[in-house]
Amino acid sequence: MNTELNQQAAAVKTELKRMLDTGCSFADARLYGEDRSERLTLYDGNLETNYDANERGIGVRTLYKGAWGFAATADLSSIPACFDRAFANAKAATMLPGFPKDMGPAQPTKGQYRPPVKQDPFEVPTSDKLALLSGIDAQLKDDAVAHRYVTASFQRRMIFYWNSEGTEVDRWQLNTFGSMAVMAPDPQGRTQRRTMELFCNGDGTRGWEWIADPAAFGAHAERIRKELAEIIAAETLPPGRRDVILLPGQGFLQVHETIGHALELDRILGYELSFAGGSHVRLEHIGKLRYGSDKLNARAGIVANSPGTFGFDDEGTPQRDYYLIEKGILVNVLSSRTDLAEANAKAGRIAIKESGTAARACAFYRTPIDRMTNINIDAGEDGTLEDIVAATEDGVVLDVPVSWSIGSNREHFHFGTEIAWEVKNGKRTKVYKNPTYHGHTLEFWNSLDKVGSKPSWCLQQVPNCGKGEPNQIMELGHGIPVMRFHNVETGEKE
Numbered sequence: 001m002n003t004e005l006n007q008q009a010a011a012v013k014t015e016l017k018r019m020l021d022t023g024c025s026f027a028d029a030r031l032y033g034e035d036r037s038e039r040l041t042l043y044d045g046n047l048e049t050n051y052d053a054n055e056r057g058i059g060v061r062t063l064y065k066g067a068w069g070f071a072a073t074a075d076l077s078s079i080p081a082c083f084d085r086a087f088a089n090a091k092a093a094t095m096l097p098g099f100p101k102d103m104g105p106a107q108p109t110k111g112q113y114r115p116p117v118k119q120d121p122f123e124v125p126t127s128d129k130l131a132l133l134s135g136i137d138a139q140l141k142d143d144a145v146a147h148r149y150v151t152a153s154f155q156r157r158m159i160f161y162w163n164s165e166g167t168e169v170d171r172w173q174l175n176t177f178g179s180m181a182v183m184a185p186d187p188q189g190r191t192q193r194r195t196m197e198l199f200c201n202g203d204g205t206r207g208w209e210w211i212a213d214p215a216a217f218g219a220h221a222e223r224i225r226k227e228l229a230e231i232i233a234a235e236t237l238p239p240g241r242r243d244v245i246l247l248p249g250q251g252f253l254q255v256h257e258t259i260g261h262a263l264e265l266d267r268i269l270g271y272e273l274s275f276a277g278g279s280h281v282r283l284e285h286i287g288k289l290r291y292g293s294d295k296l297n298a299r300a301g302i303v304a305n306s307p308g309t310f311g312f313d314d315e316g317t318p319q320r321d322y323y324l325i326e327k328g329i330l331v332n333v334l335s336s337r338t339d340l341a342e343a344n345a346k347a348g349r350i351a352i353k354e355s356g357t358a359a360r361a362c363a364f365y366r367t368p369i370d371r372m373t374n375i376n377i378d379a380g381e382d383g384t385l386e387d388i389v390a391a392t393e394d395g396v397v398l399d400v401p402v403s404w405s406i407g408s409n410r411e412h413f414h415f416g417t418e419i420a421w422e423v424k425n426g427k428r429t430k431v432y433k434n435p436t437y438h439g440h441t442l443e444f445w446n447s448l449d450k451v452g453s454k455p456s457w458c459l460q461q462v463p464n465c466g467k468g469e470p471n472q473i474m475e476l477g478h479g480i481p482v483m484r485f486h487n488v489e490t491g492e493k494e
């Protein structure tokens with residue numbers, strides 16, 4: 001820590017003690033020494049976005065008589081005033097009806113987290129970044145392609161956390177995202193698209209070296225260009241019930257929308273009803289509900305190379321790897337410390353034993369809420385994509401979302417994907433366009449009958465999950481194997 005930061009840390013610790021002396025049961029502070037984000041986008045070869053921002057500041061929470069107060073400032077010379085405002089807000093909140101908040105006991109933690117990075121992208125000259133994107137753009141170019149884009153974005157955050165229990169955490173986050181797409185109208189005039197996102201198998205590092213690795217990104221340009229041509233020439237997927245094989249590029253969204261969001265404790269308690277929605281999951285379901293088939297093992301996991309891995313959450317709790325759904329049974333939910341007491345009181349039992357280390361805020365001026373971390377599906381034992389295709393009589397392989405519609409309680413869903421490959425008698429036959437599938441969350445997950453082995457598993461990044469009021473955009477990851485679902489409703493009836 002430098003001198004300035006040492007002085008700020010000393011001021012925060014003095015204020016945390018003062019809050020306890022004033023009658024608060026808990027207080028904490030997150031100081032962002034840096035919150036840098038950069039985005040570069042080429043659209044049809046032209047530089048459309050060149051965005052670079054940096055934010056610094058502190059966010060303070062105080063818990064007084066069961067009510068939260070929050071305040072934030074970018075003026076790091078006025079830390080005591082920020083604590084005063086947070087305390088005044090908590091006092092005001094005590095006058096509002098609500099379930100009294102209680103952080104429960106926790107051992108103080110001291111720790112540090114650094115993500116695996118070889119080359120910091122913020123040290124790479126913009127000209128080198130543009131050269132990489134231009135090289136990929138050149139490979140996307142084709143007479144049959146009407147529009148193309150390629151984009152890279154980077155985040156670097158230095159966050160210091162302290163609370164009134166003595167926890168002190170110092171962590172960095174560094175994330176790298178990449179995406180490319182080609183688009184063209186089909187003979188009916190409908191725009192078709194094929195996309196590729198920067199991906200990996202969960203190992204490796206998170207810096208510039210990742211996006212610069214052709215195997216992880218650039219080398220896929222030619223493939224998506226060719227696949228777009230196949231989509232343009234294809235017929236629309238005929239409606240009918242058939243097996244659906246989701247590649248990780250689509251499986252991640254299925255997990256995100258029908259497992260991840262459904263298992264956020266604040267949604268289960270109804271705190272997100274006015275914005276993001278609720279959940280079909282009830283507190284009494286924890287430990288009992290059959291969410292999916294025996295093949296379904298979902299966890300809030302730790303994946304080294306993922307934006308959903310951060311060492312400690314925004315309440316200073318060390319990140320844990322734990323099952324949400326084990327052999328198809330719902331065993332846990334995504335939680336922070338904040339709502340555990342309320343959830344267990346309402347359940348009439350200890351339904352959730354400890355924080356799910358899912359307290360996350362998108363900036364110093366937002367409060368932490370229950371967020372997804374890495375919501376992964378464990379790899380199974382059903383082999384590669386080719387093995388699963390070979391075992392399928394009548395089905396489709398689907399990849400990459402183009403549209404999604406989900407009931408606010410996450411009970412029903414309807415997804416459209418970029419591409420479908422028909423599977424007949426164990427062989428991929430032809431490409432269809434405009435594929436869709438829909439179903440009921442529990443029925444669908446109970447129809448999971450093949451789960452690919454580790455070589456089929458890969459990490460999909462989500463840079464833009466939206467939740468909260470005011471809205472918070474959060475980044476996370478999903479480690480997903482190839483998955484087959486039996487007898488699913490697909491396509492649109494006339």
Ligand SMILES: [Zn+2]
Nearest residue numbers: 256261465466
């Ligand atoms: Zn989301």
